[in-house]
Amino acid sequence: xxxxxxxxxxxxxALSLQNLLYCLIGVLVGTLIGVLPxxxxxxTIAMLLPLTFNVPPVAAMIMLAGIYYGAMYGGSTTxxxxxLPGETASVVTCIDGYQMARQGRAGAALAIAAIGSFFAxxxxxxxIALFAPPLAEFALKFxxxxxxxxxxxGLVAAAVLAHGDMVKSLAMVVVGLLLGIVGADVNSGMKxxxxxxxxxxxxxxxxxxxxxxxxxxxxxxxxxxPEERQVFTSKVTNLFPTKEDLKQSFGAIVRGTGVGAFFGVxxxxxxxxxxxxSYMVEKKLxxxxxxxxxxxxxxxxxxxxxxxxxxxxxxxxMLTLGIPASGTMALMLGALMIFGIAPGPxxxxxxxxxxxxxxxxxxxxxxxxxxxxxPLIGMWVSLLKLPYRLLFPAIMAFSAIGIxxxxxxxxxxxxxxxxxxxxxxxxxxxxxxxxxxxGFVLGPMVEENLRRALQVSRGDPSVFVTRPFxxxxxxxxxxxxxxxxxxxxxxxxxTAEASSR
Amino acid sequence: xxxxxxxNKDFWAGIMLIATGAASIFIARGYPFGSTMRMGPxxxxxxxxAILLLFGIYVMITGLRxxxxxxxxxSLRALIVLPLSLVAFGVLMTHAGFIPALVVLIFxxxxxxxxxxxxxxxxxxxILTGLSVAVFIWGLGLPYPLIKGI
Numbered sequence: 001x002x003x004x005x006x007x008x009x010x011x012x013x014a015l016s017l018q019n020l021l022y023c024l025i026g027v028l029v030g031t032l033i034g035v036l037p038x039x040x041x042x043x044t045i046a047m048l049l050p051l052t053f054n055v056p057p058v059a060a061m062i063m064l065a066g067i068y069y070g071a072m073y074g075g076s077t078t079x080x081x082x083x084l085p086g087e088t089a090s091v092v093t094c095i096d097g098y099q100m101a102r103q104g105r106a107g108a109a110l111a112i113a114a115i116g117s118f119f120a121x122x123x124x125x126x127x128i129a130l131f132a133p134p135l136a137e138f139a140l141k142f143x144x145x146x147x148x149x150x151x152x153x154g155l156v157a158a159a160v161l162a163h164g165d166m167v168k169s170l171a172m173v174v175v176g177l178l179l180g181i182v183g184a185d186v187n188s189g190m191k192x193x194x195x196x197x198x199x200x201x202x203x204x205x206x207x208x209x210x211x212x213x214x215x216x217x218x219x220x221x222x223x224x225x226p227e228e229r230q231v232f233t234s235k236v237t238n239l240f241p242t243k244e245d246l247k248q249s250f251g252a253i254v255r256g257t258g259v260g261a262f263f264g265v266x267x268x269x270x271x272x273x274x275x276x277x278s279y280m281v282e283k284k285l286x287x288x289x290x291x292x293x294x295x296x297x298x299x300x301x302x303x304x305x306x307x308x309x310x311x312x313x314x315x316x317x318m319l320t321l322g323i324p325a326s327g328t329m330a331l332m333l334g335a336l337m338i339f340g341i342a343p344g345p346x347x348x349x350x351x352x353x354x355x356x357x358x359x360x361x362x363x364x365x366x367x368x369x370x371x372x373x374x375p376l377i378g379m380w381v382s383l384l385k386l387p388y389r390l391l392f393p394a395i396m397a398f399s400a401i402g403i404x405x406x407x408x409x410x411x412x413x414x415x416x417x418x419x420x421x422x423x424x425x426x427x428x429x430x431x432x433x434x435x436x437x438x439g440f441v442l443g444p445m446v447e448e449n450l451r452r453a454l455q456v457s458r459g460d461p462s463v464f465v466t467r468p469f470x471x472x473x474x475x476x477x478x479x480x481x482x483x484x485x486x487x488x489x490x491x492x493x494x495t496a497e498a499s500s501r
Numbered sequence: 502x503x504x505x506x507x508x509n510k511d512f513w514a515g516i517m518l519i520a521t522g523a524a525s526i527f528i529a530r531g532y533p534f535g536s537t538m539r540m541g542p543x544x545x546x547x548x549x550x551a552i553l554l555l556f557g558i559y560v561m562i563t564g565l566r567x568x569x570x571x572x573x574x575x576s577l578r579a580l581i582v583l584p585l586s587l588v589a590f591g592v593l594m595t596h597a598g599f600i601p602a603l604v605v606l607i608f609x610x611x612x613x614x615x616x617x618x619x620x621x622x623x624x625x626x627x628i629l630t631g632l633s634v635a636v637f638i639w640g641l642g643l644p645y646p647l648i649k650g651i
């Protein structure tokens with residue numbers, strides 16, 4: 001079977017000593033930042049991106065991916081133990097997880113969260129291996145017109161499904177597309193929006209923007225709104241869940257994985273939405289819904305499986321189509337481009353070691369998390385006592401060194417400062433920076449495909465609606481817009497997002 | 502009805518979008534526009550600018566109608582000190598070396614917070630600088646002089 005050959009090949013790549021090491025570093029760093037509130041995976045990946053330039057692309061991507069799903073694990077630990085979600089995806093876990101901890105069942109809750117995440121990770125690794133090849137093969141037949149429509153659909157869906165005002169999110173995509181234009185034009189070589197500045201001729205670095213907006217901008221907003229952190233730690237005793245616990249959570253884990261995988265491939269949805277939806281499903285299906293909020297183990301098992309499934313399935317559109325479905329995926333895509341790999345369906349055939357190695361490494365990373373996480377819980381919790389006022393200068397220093405080292409250029413550090421200010425301004429105006437990031441990464445490709453499609457059709461824009469797949473994407477885009485603009489849907493989505501925050 | 506404009510969230514969001522769109526169109530006027538069939542470098546930014554202009558006007562009008570206030574606050578102190586520390590880092594990296602640049606950056610950013618304790622900040626600066634030198638210069642081998650001129 002092809003599937004198994006591919007997976008075995010993937011494991012042979014991922015199991016090399018170097019790749020194992022980077023995977024371990026990735027999941028450890030991921031868990032760390034998952035535990036620490038105030039710094040998320042996007043900022044961390046952006047911060048570490050410049051430091052991976054000397055590492056082989058496969059190892060680098062394995063590490064960056066590890067940070068991403070490791071953060072999901074870390075977030076659940078603090079939700080359960082101290083009622084403090086390290087990541088937004090774990091907010092719902094607080095509800096029942098913390099109650100379980102207060103009843104002295106912290107160990108069971110942590111174990112179920114880890115087991116659920118592991119199950120979801122395993123299923124999603126298989127899902128990727130199963131669905132990515134046909135999807136990529138299908139996408140290989142696309143011409144520029146299909147690509148343009150596909151990217152349009154991805155960007156619109158990401159903007160519309162993201163939380164916040166729909167129009168403003170769409171506008172932020174356009175802002176991102178414009179930022180992506182900075183630098184030399186591929187066709188004419190003309191330098192655009194460079195203002196005669198030499199450093200801008202090659203465009204703005206993806207890490208520079210991301211660190212500016214997500215690390216510096218985040219710090220600025222945290223410093224403006226300081227919130228006192230109090231840590232009440234409950235003792236973790238008896239890590240093993242009872243047979244009863246396992247029986248109760250099994251269904252929730254399977255359903256949570258399904259919910260997470262579904263939301264995972266939708267662009268723009270955050271893991272928070274997946275975990276919230278899973279919580280609602282479990283509450284609806286429960287024989288006795290009143291148990292929820294008082295330490296129901298399904299309320300931990302479902303959402304934790306869902307957010308991990310969501311995080312991993314986000315890789316499907318990124319790896320096979322080159323469409324980032326979230327801010328983190330936009331960065332991973334940016335990383336691929338920095339390594340000189342053009343994202344898209346050809347990655348699988350041209351860089352099979354990267355593609356299958358990355359997928360296999362995700363499963364290995366999940367094993368590492370399952371094995372490492374539980375014994376290390378004491379350490380993670382003690383890290384929580386680290387006050388933010390000691391943490392953020394370190395983030396500033398590492399970000400600045402990382403960005404400076406990319407091109408040995410002070411100018412990039414100045415740009416990072418400017419994007420930090422823009423980051424807080426956008427937050428104040430309630431303009432989400434995530435759609436901007438997606439637009440920025442896809443910008444050059446959107447323009448390129450638009451140009452090429454219209455050149456081939458001799459300037460006739462009907463090419464986008466006469467080719468069947470392109471038409472399908474355009475219709476889907478319009479449908480998403482209409483459905484999400486409907487007041488009832490908007491309201492429902494709004495409450496889902498609000499409750500998950 | 503008098504609407505408070507100064508803290509009107511969407512009004513300013515609209516202004517920001519309109520300004521970005523207008524600037525983009527204005528700058529792109531200097532690039533060859535081309536035709537739909539053969540797009541010049543000015544085509545895409547002009548179209549995007551126009552779209553942004555429309556979005557901006559819509560958002561601004563919603564702002565005037567809804568009058569929602571800006572909820573996120575921003576500490577002016579942090580807004581000035583953090584970017585300045587970064588700029589100082591950049592300048593010092595070129596002219597003074599890795600250690601002075603880091604010391605100024607860490608000390609500067611640490612003092613941007615509230616309830617700053619001088620001794621604590623000093624200690625943090627020393628520890629973080631030492632750690633960075635160990636990790637980045639000795640560990641990863643980044644080729645920067647610790648202090649220029651020595």
